[in-house]
Amino acid sequence: VWAYSDFVAITSIRHPEVIAELITSGDLFGDYRWGEHHLRLQAQLKKVTDFAALSQLLRQFRRREITRIAWRDLAGWAPLTETLSDLSHLAEGCLEGALAPLYRWHCRDFGVPLGAQSRTPQSLVVLGMGKLGAYELNFSSDIDLIFSYPEEGETRHQRPLDNEVFFTTLGQSLVRVIDETTAHGYVFRVDMRLRPFGESGPLVMSFDAMEEYYQSHGRHWERYALIKARPCAGDQVSAQHLMARLKPFVYRRYLDFGAFEQLREMKGQIVQxxxxxxxxxxxxxxxGGIREVEFIGQVFQLIRGGREPALQERSILLRRLPIIRHNYCQKTRWSGCV
Structure with missing residues (x-):
């Protein structure tokens, strides 16, 4: 294993207690249950009281878990699907674990954000895109994120802040605690460029503003990107409301054969x-690379996904099943791609 991974070798030499604990605990020799990363991190977060301590704990947790995942992968103890899923759940657990204390601290300092209409507390919704959204994260992947919140309004405080300001500040703190390189390394590299209006757009948008953007300004590639979007952190109930509002933009109720031309244009740009x-x-x-294989599956999703919910699958490994079942692509041809 050391011969194949400098990271594992260096971690074992500099932090032998990590390997020793992985062995004695038995974690090195078995897979985790669904959501195990978040539960383990949550238990350790109880002692965290400030940003610096949170940052250090996240990086130490990440070092242990990446070492475990890499060792199991390189030793042949874990199939590819487990490795990709573990890395994705690790990222998701770190996002969820970091967001909870950051939100509490921001509410303590600036007041609880309330919806202008509902007058109920508002929370940040974090959408995972790309490989994170599809549970296909690899060891070198960035995590692509989009931030949103349910309602406009302001915080309950002597000096109230607009919800947009509150959640922008919270989002910036979340990106920093995950992405920043410190003496303990980083957790994951964060990419926010898939958000509405890209790098020039606001870091966060309300549900209403986000829905309006996609219906009025959404581009073809953004439909393509949102196929893999899923809630990764924050209020899951609110997140499902957001996903329901974005769904008509991604999956049309009619057979959308215009997707052929849209994907052809995107493919041409990539070739150039x-x-x-x-x-x-x-x-x-x-x-013949990964992107071309994804195009094959996603063209069926964009054309027929609105009428056939079985095609609304984020994972490239799983979306082949309904495509083959409905005879949209011969099994032998798809097997040659994946």
């Missing part, structure tokens, strides 16, 4: 980029 940068052998973007 690959050629210009000399990336023909790139595993992700080059001919």
């Amino acid at each position: 980029q690959v050629t210009r940068r000399g990336m023909e052998s790139n595993v992700k973007l080059g001919p």
Whole structure:
């Protein structure tokens, strides 16, 4: 294992207690239950009282868990699906674990954000996109995120803040505690560029504003990206309301054959980029690469997903099943892709 991973070797040498604890606890030799990462981190977070302590704990937790996942992967003790799922659940657990104390501290300092109409407390909703959304995160993946909150309003405080300001500050703190490189490393690299209006847009948007953006300004590639979107942290009930509001933009009720031309344009842009940068052998973007395999599955989703809920699958490994079942693609041809 050391021969295949500098990270595992260095961690074992510099922090032998990590490997010793993984062995004595038995965690190195078995898989985790669903949500196990979040539960383990949550238990450790009880002693955290400030941002610096939270940052250090997250990085120590990540070091232990990445070492465990990498060792099991390289030793052949875990199938690929377990490795990808574990990495995704680790990221999700870190986001959920970090958000809870950050939200409490922001409410303590600025007041609880209330909805202007409902007058109920509001919370941040974190959507995971891309590989995180599909439970397909790998060891080198960034995590693509979008932030939102249910209602406009203001905090209950002597000096109230608009909810947008409150959640922007909270979002910035969450990105920093996950993404910032410290003496203990980083947790995950965070990419917020998939949000509405990209880098030039606000860090957070209300549900109403986000729905209006996608219905009025949403581009083809954003439909494509939202196929993999799923709630990763925050209020899960509110998050499901948001997903229901975004669904008509992604999955049309009619057979959307216009998706062919849209994906053809996107594919052409990628080919131009690959050629210009000399990336023909790139595993992700080059001919026959990961992106082309995803295009094959997602064209069926965009065309027929509104009428056939079985096609509304985020994972590239799972979406092949309804495609083959409905005879949209021969099993032998799909097997040659994946």
